[in-house]
Amino acid sequence: MSKKFIFVIIVWVVWHLSIGAMPVERNAFARLFDNARLYSETCPAEKVFLQFDNTSYYQGDSIWIKAYVVDVSKDSLSQISRPLYIELLDQLGNVVDRRIVKLSNGEGTCCIPLSNAFFTGYFEVRAFTKWMLGFNNSCFSKVILVYNKRKNLQEPRTIASYGLDNSMNKRPIEKVPSLLMRFFPEGGQLVKGIPSMVAFETESKDSGLVDIKGMLCDENGKAMTPITSLHNGIGSFMYCPGDKLSYVQVEYKGKEYQFFQPMAVDSGYVMHVDNRDSVLELSVCRRSTIQNEPIALFVFSKSVPLLYHELYFKDNNSISLHINTKGLSAGVCHVLLVNSTGKVICDRPCFIYSSKRVNSLISTDKSIYKPYEKITCKLKFTDEDNKPIRNARLSMSVRNDILSDYKEYDNDVATEFALTSELRGYVESPHYYLIDKNVNRRRQLDNLLLVRAVGKYDYSSIYSSNNLPKYKPEDRLELTGQVKSLFGKLQKNLNTSFVLRKDSNYYAGMITTDSTGSFKVPIDNLEGVAETFIQTKKDGKQNNRWANVLLSRNFAPTLRSFDFQETHPVWDNILINKKSIMAVDSVYNKSLADNAIILDDVVVLGKKKLNVNNFTKIFNRNLIGYYDVRRFIDNERDEGREIMDVPDLLEKLNDNIHVNISYYSDADTSAYNSNHSDAITYRNMPITFYVNGQKVGFLFIKNDVDKIKSLCLYKDNTGNNDDVYNISGNNMTRKQQTDYWSGIELNNEHDINSINDVVICSITTDEDWDAERKNGRTRGIRHTFVQGYSAPVEFHSPQYEPEKINASDKRRTLYWNPNLCTDNNGEVTVDLYNSSNTSSVLIDAVLYDKNEFYNVGYDSYSRYLFHEDK
Template sequence: MKNKRFLFLLSVFGLMTMTTDGENPPAKTVFAQYMKQAQTFADNFPREKAYLHFDNTSYYVGDTIWFKAYVTLAEKQMFSQISRPLYVELVDQTGHIADKQIIKLTQGEGNGQLVLPQSMLSGYYEVRAYTRWMLAFNEPQYFSRTFPIYQLSNSDKLERSITTYELNPSMENRPLETKEKLSVRFFPEGGQLVEGVTSQVAFKAESKNEGNIELSGTIYTKGGTAITSFETLHDGMGCFEYTPSAQPAVAKVDFQGKKYEFTLPQALPNGYVLSTVNNAGALLVKVSCNTATPQDTLAVFISHQGRPYVHQLISCRADAPQEFILPTRKLPAGVLQVSLINRAGNTLCERFVFANPRAPLQLSAEGLKEVYAPYAPIRCELQVRNAKGEPISGDVSVSIRDGIRSDYLEYDNNIFTDLLLTSDLKGYIHQPGYYFASPSPQKQMELDILLMVHGWRKYDISQAISTAPFIPLQLPEAQLVLNGQVKSTILKNKLKDIALSVIVKKDDQFITGGTVTDENGRFTIPVEDFEGTTEAVIQTRKVGKERNKDASILIDRNFSPAPRAYGYKELHPEWKDLTHWQQKAENFDSLYMDSIRKVEGLYVLDEVEIKSKRRQGSNMATKINEKSIDAYYDVRRSVDLLRDNGKIVTTIPELMEKLSPQFDWNRSNNELTYRQKPICYIMDNHILSETETQMMLTEVDGLASIIISKGTGGIDDDIIQNTKISEVSDSTGVDISQLDKYSVFYLVPLPRRDVLNKSQSAALGTRQTVIQGYTRALEYYSPAYPTRELYMDKVDKRRTLYWNPSVRTDANGKARIECYNNQYSTPLIIQAETMSKDGQIGSMTFETNGVD
């Protein structure tokens, strides 16, 4: 669909009211009209999905996260042409955005990287990706993946160390998944229980300290009579059959020596129960009710990604439940939404089911060895075929990584599981590939339970058939622009016909431009041709007059989704035990060392040094340490966010008042405290004097970040030594002998900003900011060792040995890949993913360990 037509439809489209010949049209006519309206809605508001393929599964501080982006139409699994910019964010454990990149999509594809600076904190970071159009609906959809980012290790041991920080609670933006020691939640099939109607009830058992747990228990009536027993089947989830009465039943369990009771949901006195059986390529749908339910004609709609494909009229009685069978081969693959709708267009019950896809593309790799020697060449041939065995030409994203030094999770997420399953479910899904490995009736049951527990109404059919017009929360972006609005600083009135001059610094040159606000005070600045981040100054003035000081420049760029809760397994990953892989590598090392000792001229190599480069032991546990950091703030991002919303921020005290409740500014004596302690300011590795402090407090536009520390560990000995004793006594006002009486503020200036000698504050009526353009995709560097004996003393600890977001297969569906190993003996893990132009997807994760 062309973007111009799409935008036109967005501006004028409103779902028509239903026309009928009488006041009470036949149910068949009502639901046929709903079907038509929902189809029209799906035609005019197609949704998008994003998936990122990464080069690795975990990273260290100082690494680079490489990724390939696939942006598709949610309904058809075809590359989307709706959006050009894709926003990729790195979100820290507290829920704050640590980095943000904008990827320029070409026909739905793009690639980029997130560089992890060595100054960042270790932790569990979320990478999420979305287009603006993905956030246009009431329930936003975006890609999300969590990675451990470990501290740097100076040894060759596999030290996976993450520091936990006892941060100020005000730092926490990310909600918690569960706060209870034991939580058992119940999910009636279809969404509700009805008195006297037998239902399937799914449940999920979680522990605060263990995550999903195995559990069993018994369901009792309110009076204490046992009804049925229950137990988990997989990943803390299970289900049981239950016929509710007016008084809700009670589930009783024993957990870690204690008894717990949980009350089941209250049953409705009348209503409907929706149930499904999905098996052998057929979907059985059943609707039941009790004798107190008024008789009515309803309809079951079966939809995929918001588009209804089938609807069936239902008129059930207590003594005559209604059911029908539908072959799933006639339906699209992936998550299907089964909705029970009444004549008023209200959704009464809802259930997710899964339709298995046709055979995906087949990816294979040939020519690989079981273990590779240090610096050895790696050569393989990648083959892509369709289900008929026919070769497929196209682009494949490929990662080859060190099998021992990279974390490995069986049944991990991939393009198949994400686009077809997890992107339509709520919450973190652990090892989604498990549900598709070795298909069986047991796996089908477990997948059904997963859909009952994690299913949610992402596609609201009631909205699609409503008579009210749909107003998107965001508009699609065919190109990258900066939208904004000018309002008066005091009265907050919209200022029309205000001229804006824009000065942008790019490549040591200044580019100027201008625009004028419309009748609503809005303006647009095109940035499609910009790359990276660019310093900019925007100045306002009334046309024909001097600069307008009474003006606030608001920029519309803060549309990131709210942080989600982490699943327990995301913070406690259970990587595969690779001890047997390591043993094979060590055995290979012995043979390898014997072989190179026989080669003339290689005795000069230091055998001890070579051994020190190999992995010594396996330390798979995360070490937990504590530091003195209490809070940290991205000043540039925080200031821009506040100013984008019309808040005036010109000094550090003004900023800190808005960011932290622990910060206090006593305006009567201008005293500043944090946690009721005076503040010691540090910058450039020394304690600031009182003069420097007063100067810095007004330089909010020159700072990159503020890190707040507590305790005596907050100040390094080097800082004390760099601070002259005379300065301490005469000008800083800080008693170094009693540092525990202070809160320590580390002030980090922006690059190339001499904040102590030049004012960076913005004048009224102007706006200093950073304009972000597209991220330039870098090329992954893979070193070559054509004569490996010459490189035996070269340090090469790469865990990702090869990354290419676009490997092109030829007419025979083949592509040859060549790279070199690092300094260790290791097996390999190869992951390749692809999506063809006609929507066929394929994914392969191949382990060389076990290759004959």
């Protein structure tokens, strides 16, 4: 045997003996760290940020969006997912629109027209990849305000109030008492006899988060420490718990309230962190714990493990140590106290400030612009060494200053990826916490983290090596699903053919289901929505097979409740000198008057127009529900639940609708009067049916559920009203009732049912619907609509020639370009034109360069400039 081989054996034996001599617990932390690192590498999380062209909208506007998706583990634009799902939901939680954006290197664009936004109010835009939903139901979410249409600028901005019933109330509502105070001990727990910092958050029912002053009292009511919130209802105080509960006493609106502290445990650990410029100063204290219990500190950044350090108390009850932050990623990190089984004992979030900055110089050729006037914007970006940032990607919005809503310190790409995406709930004006690094601001940010960042991640799943996300990443768009029999049995080896019709083009193919009855069809080249027919047939059989085709496309985040501040926004005045703008506007209007041609006096005779706003308000109050039938039926069938006919649909949509089957099962469909007034009722009130604005008996629409696009229910309390509401997109009109068959205008003299009409069911169908044609289900064929990628749309920026201006331009977003790029000097120059209102302009831009995001904003009048780092 060679000496070299003997030496290798000796080294191998000594090395394994040394490992065996180590305490088992020391190896446990190494395994936990390896599992967490493996999890972060194999399951890298994604985050989304959406940049909008504006902050609020009107019915009929379009929402222009630039999407950024990042890979958290690499801190760069993501290459994981290709489809990005963007949904627009109304205030109640109904999906108004859904778009699928095709990502390229983590970027994509989208346009959502509000032409079908039936409701106004507080809409939610949320964005997610399918991969994201496997991680704590995470997604990007933002509430935007959609106003009613205005006839002119003098008309006040409004949103509608609706008299909807409980069938439309889907979004959860968090009930808050008159005043509520929540306590958050640093690290997560209080231990008797150990001083701890306790953060708190105070919320009221009628004002949201409120600042308070109060007193910490012991169990006997003796005053101990005065407390006060530092910012937006959040603050902190030091507290040493004893055997009995202490409480905080505060006064709010003339009433006194008492809030008791959380119960302290008899034994355990308390962790305290001081966040300095380049170091985290930690102290860990214990009381009555198991002697020499194995404990370690783990540091995570955005669910990615960075380091771990084992703690040895020996005979001491406290340990102090420092962690250098120079190697940590900018943003929120979590310092965890963990035992050998992976259980998190303490969780302490901290914020790491970025050392990188961008210098931005933005200018416009004027401060105030007259209507239709040309505007030139110049942007220049340099790094911390004043070198130009070349070939950096830029998305940019320019909007009318006077007509736009503005909120100072609002959320942006920098605060989203570094801060707000790491927190629970809504954060009002998050950039406020990153304006500077003074002591007071640091403390406010630290309190925010203690209140909102704890519990963001499920570290038990990260430490477990076999706990994988629910969904797999999507590198292309696919139509996936399963085929089951009518009794729920999986149909394997079943021929499944697909025919997609988009405009006048047809796409066809066939696939055989696998052993689980599943199939996948790539549709990565599909744009828009295609009408689809899915046929199921057993090999060798002549007839189609009766089967249910269940499509896997109903994944989405759960509905969340709205925060008070989200539905009660306070817009800021950004130093606009309105007197100066009015003066410019006055001079401009005078110049137009001087050049005007004076016509002879004429008298114009005409009918007085109906007050559209009044009957729209009446309709809103009487509205029972508005339903996207096509989406609802598709969702039901994707889950294996069938919709048989219109009465079945109505009962599933609204629990208050009752169908008396005996009245219509054997009725003579050839006669109009075969419909009984109480065959279908809403809370014992008869329902009358209108299809595309014309009156029909429900028997003629009974089996045509696949042809219905949407329907609304509303009360008609006038009793003998000859008009019917006509709904098209977000437009509301009234017109004379007509009979579907004869086209004759209806009135109370010849329409026997009009006097009893109380509830109207107004149905909108496909254009090719025909009451005399069979529109029912076909054996073995699933009819549906498949959504592909949203087709890119170009923003229209008109160019005006002063001598040829003859336009009414009400644009509030004057310019939108999601795909700009800086030149070799780090500059971008943009020319655009003002709309028909004198104003200054607001510029909002997102810059991406070398894995770093920056947000810049500018107001052309006040020269107010701010910039934000990641």
